[in-house]
Amino acid sequence: KTGGWVATGYSSQYREGEFKFDFLQGEGLYRLAAVGEDYSGNVTPLTDDSGAAVYYETVPPQSNSWCESTGQLSPFRVEFASTDEGSGLETIVLYYRYNQGDWTESEDQYIGTPEGGSFSFSPIEGGGYYEFYTLAVDRAGNKELPPQYADCSVMLDLAPPESSASAPATAMLLPILVSFEASDDASGVMCVELWYSFEDGEYSRFDSIWGKDTGTFEFTPDEGVGTYSFYTVATDRVGRKEAIPSQADAVVQYNPSGPSLALLEDEHDFGTVVIDKTRAWNMRLVNTGDSPVSVESVSTTTQWFRADFRAPVAIDAGGHLDVPITFAPSESGAFQDTVTVQSDDPNASSLVATVRGEGADEMPPTIRLASTGSKLSTSDRLIVSGWLDNPGDAKTADVYVAVRLAGSDTLCFYPNWTLAPQAITLKLGEASKLGPVTLLDFCVGDGVERGEYVIFGAVVAAGTRYDLLSDIAVLNIVIE
Structure with a gap:
């Protein structure tokens, strides 16, 4: 370590050979030199640089590595840091395994110093699950032992997911069931979106299902009877999104059977009505289905509007019912209300119409x-x-x-x-x-x-x- 030269007591009469040296003073830096003496008594002089420096060390260095848990690019970086309290670090080696296979020493060289830097790892196996650890080697030749678990891992996803939708060609009841299947060879499927179009119009997003490769959307259209086209778009766990398909995965013709209740008008303006007078409007309900429908209730929510209706009333297929709605303002101002119709129509059990009007003092012609x-x-x-x-x-x-x-x-x-x-x-x-x-x-x-x-x-x-x-x-x- 430090200090002057000390004789070991080992000697030999041979011109060449070896000595077995015990590091009795513990771990540290030693210099070992052989001193020769001839028959005339001449002795090899010793200096501070004589012999060879030997670092005696038994404790291996320590290292650790880290990386992003998901990736979309190749190659990608694996960072590392290492320490050694003795002879110092000589090098560091990166080990990896692919999809939980055997551990392999990487041929990639680190950038930086053994104390810290990064590997630019080239995943020759392609997309998949990669795990990593590093092993440091010190100048005394001590090599770090492999860890029990990987230091870090990367789910490398180089391709987008795939998905498809399927549905029956015709539907008579709601909801329309649209099934899907999705797959991703690397990170897995994070979510699947259902997109739909009515009568070849623009597509709109309906809903998303998360964390499933297969499933079923319960689609309830607002547009009513007609042709609906569907496709799905999947997103994987690294955020890569499937491209929009060039054509629909499924096309469904929705034409309900049974009753189908509708409003001939879903809004009405009573205009201006003199205070304490009334004005009526017949709200027409039509049954466009092929079987009778029962109207259970017709109701308003404010005191200004009233529905003259006694339930239940059946409307035959193709028939209609006029329900008087009365506006009776008791003060001046603008008023609005909703008229709600409840029926046993399995596809539209609740219909809503908007009514409005204005109350005013006597108005001359x-x-x-x-x-x-x-x-x-x-x-x-x-x-x-x-x-x-x-x-x-x-x-x-x-x-x-x-x-x-x-x-x-x-x-x-x-x-x-x-x-x-x-x-x-x-x-x-x-x-x-x-x-x-x-x-x-x-x-x-x-x-x-x-x-x-x-x-x-x-x-x-x-x-x-x-x-x-x-x-x-x-x-x-x-x-x-």
């Missing part, structure tokens, strides 16, 4: 006038039209339309354009609209007086002339 132009000349065609809107309750009213002639205060009344007022009596339905109605239609001739003509329109209470129910509509026309 309105009249509107329009023409093909506000300025006309000879040979132009003049058409004057009128519209009537009654947003409130049903009522009987008189409508007056008159023209004030150019350059005077004279009024001519529709429909005969006489000087005597003529009322047009109308029965206006609840929330009704009328129009367009053509009031005037002629070509401007040379004999028509030039100037400004004013057309008036008004709605009054029936039997009166001045009890206005609407504002007076005014339309100005200039004939040049």
